Amino acid sequence: MKLTRILSFGCLLAILCTPVLAAEEPIIYTVKKGDTLWDISRRFIKDPYYWPNLWSHNPAIGNPHLIYPGQKLRIYDGRIEIIPVDRQPQEPAMAGGTGAAAPAPIPADQVPLIGTYGGARSFISRDEAATLGTLVETIDNRVLMAEGESVFLAMDNLAEVTPGQRFELLELGNEVVHPVTQQPIGFQISRLGFAEVTEVTPTVAVAVIVDSAREIQRGARVRPYIELPAFIARKPANLDLHGYIVAADEGKIALSQLDVVHVNLGNANGLEVGNELRLFRERSYSKSTRPIKQFDEENFVALPDVQLGKAIVIETRENAAAALVLEVGNLPIYRGDQVRTQRD
Numbered sequence: 272m273k274l275t276r277i278l279s280f281g282c283l284l285a286i287l288c289t290p291v292l293a294a295e296e297p298i299i300y301t302v303k304k305g306d307t308l309w310d311i312s313r314r315f316i317k318d319p320y321y322w323p324n325l326w327s328h329n330p331a332i333g334n335p336h337l338i339y340p341g342q343k344l345r346i347y348d349g350r351i352e353i354i355p356v357d358r359q360p361q362e363p364a365m366a367g368g369t370g371a372a373a374p375a376p377i378p379a380d381q382v383p384l385i386g387t388y389g390g391a392r393s394f395i396s397r398d399e400a401a402t403l404g405t406l407v408e409t410i411d412n413r414v415l416m417a418e419g420e421s422v423f424l425a426m427d428n429l430a431e432v433t434p435g436q437r438f439e440l441l442e443l444g445n446e447v448v449h450p451v452t453q454q455p456i457g458f459q460i461s462r463l464g465f466a467e468v469t470e471v472t473p474t475v476a477v478a479v480i481v482d483s484a485r486e487i488q489r490g491a492r493v494r495p496y497i498e499l500p501a502f503i504a505r506k507p508a509n510l511d512l513h514g515y516i517v518a519a520d521e522g523k524i525a526l527s528q529l530d531v532v533h534v535n536l537g538n539a540n541g542l543e544v545g546n547e548l549r550l551f552r553e554r555s556y557s558k559s560t561r562p563i564k565q566f567d568e569e570n571f572v573a574l575p576d577v578q579l580g581k582a583i584v585i586e587t588r589e590n591a592a593a594a595l596v597l598e599v600g601n602l603p604i605y606r607g608d609q610v611r612t613q614r615d
Contacts, residue, residue: 297345297352315346381502382583382597394447394518394533396457396591402427404493406440406466407475416480416487422466423475424493432476436468437496440480440487447518449535450607456517456535457591463487465496503585503595506545508612512536516550516608517591525603530596531585534610538587548594548610550579552602579604581613 345352404426444459464483514536554574582594
């Protein structure tokens with residue numbers, strides 16, 4: 272009996288001493304004008320690539336590019352939830368890192384830029400690379416830089432720089448060669464963040480880092496930031512242009528729908544944003560099996576191209592352009608496959 276009382280007392284004491292695990296209390300965040308799902312994911316859970324997962328688990332968001340000032344988010348450790356609202360305000364915020372949003376519904380002649388935040392800026396031509404500025408120093412000789420720190424930017428066109436202007440901070444990666452000629456044509460690039468100019472001196476521009484996706488060091492390259500719109504309007508091509516897919520987001524080999532490809536055509540060739548491209552692969556000639564052809568020295572038959580899909584141009588530079596793959600067939604798309612403008 273005494274032993275039973277001791278055991279019962281011990282169990283009661285263990286229960287009383289066991290800490291009660293409180294339910295995880297989320298942070299409630301209210302969306303502000305200019306917020307993006309990309310930035311919110313990076314800021315709160317350190318994973319900017321989380322936002323497509325956030326969108327897919329919130330079917331109430333019919334368009335991933337529309338989040339609104341005033342919307343509330345529950346932010347947990349490792350996940351974000353959107354608190355449903357009865358109605359959406361008229362003024363949209365920004366969304367998954369692709370620029371200012373447009374009002375829904377989406378017109379039939381426009382294409383939303385879903386998932387282009389990285390790949391759309393992952394290649395630079397050699398000509399453009401030669402014009403880049405450089406982050407040369409910080410105000411306190413730091414080796415690694417992050418948001419809020421002041422830096423000095425050296426640029427050839429310093430007279431054209433103005434306070435308030437935003438610049439991309441880049442890192443040049445592997446050299447890219449033409450898939451046919453094997454001649455160097457550009458570089459893979461990684462986006463490190465953004466800096467905003469606060470002052471222009473006779474020798475350098477002074478800027479503050481306002482966003483950092485990766486560690487930033489001296490020697491980072493600099494170019495003016497051009498914001499991608501949330502939507503691209505289809506625009507018939509006026510020229511018959513032919514080119515090659517020369518690059519994609521670094522690390523990707525086989526490409527498919529909603530991937531971004533880079534082609535060796537640009538605005539110098541007459542290519543424009545909104546032009547649609549037909550993606551294809553040439554077949555090799557095949558010998559004819561017809562008996563009468565067997566003794567013909569030029570025994571071959573030309574086969575039609577392999578149709579791979581369609582893409583729309585979302586950004587053009589002088590000698591290169593980025594295109595979002597809209598439609599695909601049953602085959603993957605590779606660097607070296609070819610493109611033609613689609614005129615109807």
